Amino acid sequence: MTAFDALKQNSLSFQLLPVSIRELFFLSETPCDIFGMSDGLYKLILRKHSFVNAQVLKDLIAKNHSTIFVHQDMRNNLIELQQNNLRSVTRSLSIGDPIEKGRKQIGLLTLNMSYLYSDPTNDDTLNLQYQSVKNLCAFLYERPEIHEKLYKEFIKQKHHFIFAQPLLASLFLIGVLKQSHVYSFKEVESLFITSYFKDIGMSVIPLEKYDQTTLSEDDTELLRSHPHTSIQILQGRIKLSPAHLAVIENHHMFSLLTNDLHVPDTSKLDEKSVRMISGFETMIVSITDVIAAMITPRPYRSATSLFDSLDLVKALISDDYPTEFRLIVNYFKSVFFRNN
């Protein structure tokens, strides 16, 4: 390397910020120069206004460019662009092919969730997320026939489990609640929003730490208090009643957060602390969250099948909530295992 090249690399290291390549998903061209890292050196891999599609991005991932680099001055432009993308898909959700629209909306929503986790006090990002989640709820409520397909499409997008889990849990929740025929649309909407935002308190721990097998004592403590932190972040900022905030506060009624995030340890089922009495709403929000946690892989364990996750649900609730357990099983049977 020449002295000039070395200087250039050094200067790039001060100017570039790493971002996930998924920030280029759903764009048709690059809004700025995109750099990659090869053999420890920054390289321009896509010039500004380069054409991008799924194949281009797939090829980059195959070349180890899952993390890309953008100039720090362009960072906010990229976020703004994707947020406008989300805004426009959200507004036109009911127009066009529902699977394609839904797939794009949940992908962009999950991307915006990552922006929200990195800046949870940003009102614009939170409001955009709230409005988009509300529209998504109405869209899904009207179209139970596309839930299975959207679930499969979403799994394919391979989002980080921290961002994927609330979406999956809420998708299951809307189906179960609708199938119960007990709740009005407005009630389903409030519970959907509750379920989607319940883990926002997890944003207090940097994302990379969730990829570690074990957390430090301090981080474990922060993680344990995430339901309460979620309330602190959301209270007064989005429309949720005290009853819905209480659902958030208690959404780990089955989980001790010891062995695996959000997945309960069934060997401790006899302990009184995990057998607390709770309303149907909290139970169902917790259970769909447990299922979503199990079917999303962790760096230290692979994903459980949807079918196997229902076995755990059986162990958790079939004694105390037999009717609700049947409702959940019937829902998954009729929607997700129809063809098996």
Ligand SMILES: [Fe+2]
């Ligand atoms: Fe949680």
